[in-house]
Amino acid sequence: MPLLAFAVVSLVAGTAGNAQGNPKLSDAEVASVAVVANQIDISYAEIAKKRSQDADVLKFAQTMIDDHSAVISQAASLAKKLGVVPKDNDVSRQLLADAEKTKKELESKSGEAFNTAYVDNEVAYHKAVIGAVEGLLIPETENAELKSLLQKVLPALKAHLGHAEMLQKNRKK
């Protein structure tokens, strides 16, 4: 399992925090985790755009940049409206730290090895983020509008996962 996906799963299954075993997050911290999780996938896509020459991989990477940028824009607008300033926290810091390791791993590969590593990471990352949004961020969010935004983002994450799995399957043929 890629490092970042492992980190997200570990955080969702963490022991410090509330009764369900999740870390306790304020809405400002949930907003920060949501923005960071989207930024991380954009950063992976930017590496793909530099290192891949595969048309399908490049198209997927551009979709990740466009969609996750749209989500960040919606989250930023909502945070502004609600007067919430995203606040760094253990979860967002851990995500960023592990993303750095994954980015180094991706940047060390080229050609087909890169394409495989990128697509595999996208499958694992989206699975982990979907798990984190469903199991951590939505339950932790108190504000109804922020919770609603997270619920609206889930179908996009699931469509991205389905798309990444299609690429993964096609690459194994």
Added chain:
Amino acid sequence: MDSKMFSGGLMVVLALFLTTGCTSTGDTKDDPSAGNPAIQPKSYTVEIAMMKFTPSTLSVHKGDTIIFVNNDMVTHDVTEQKEKAWRSSTLAAGNTWSMVAMTSSDYYCSIHPVMTGKFIVE
């Protein structure tokens, strides 16, 4: 003409205008002239929201107009699946695109290929 008959006639004209005179912010319209002249073309709306086309299956008559409305937060398109025989412009959030249905088609979003739909021309 009695006033009730006049207002009834006006309503019919208005209804016909509403069902046939829809415009779109998209830029593609097929030729509706091959439709059956005995049947007045209708307009149907397919909503794109939560990464789905709704309704995912639509039954129409030849010459009917289908309006796709993107109510999602991300950009989509509508592309004929089998032969890529037609495709919409890129639909940013809030945009619409319309086409005149001539033959039954399976379609998908080429940006998010897991999103699929179909219309059946009866």
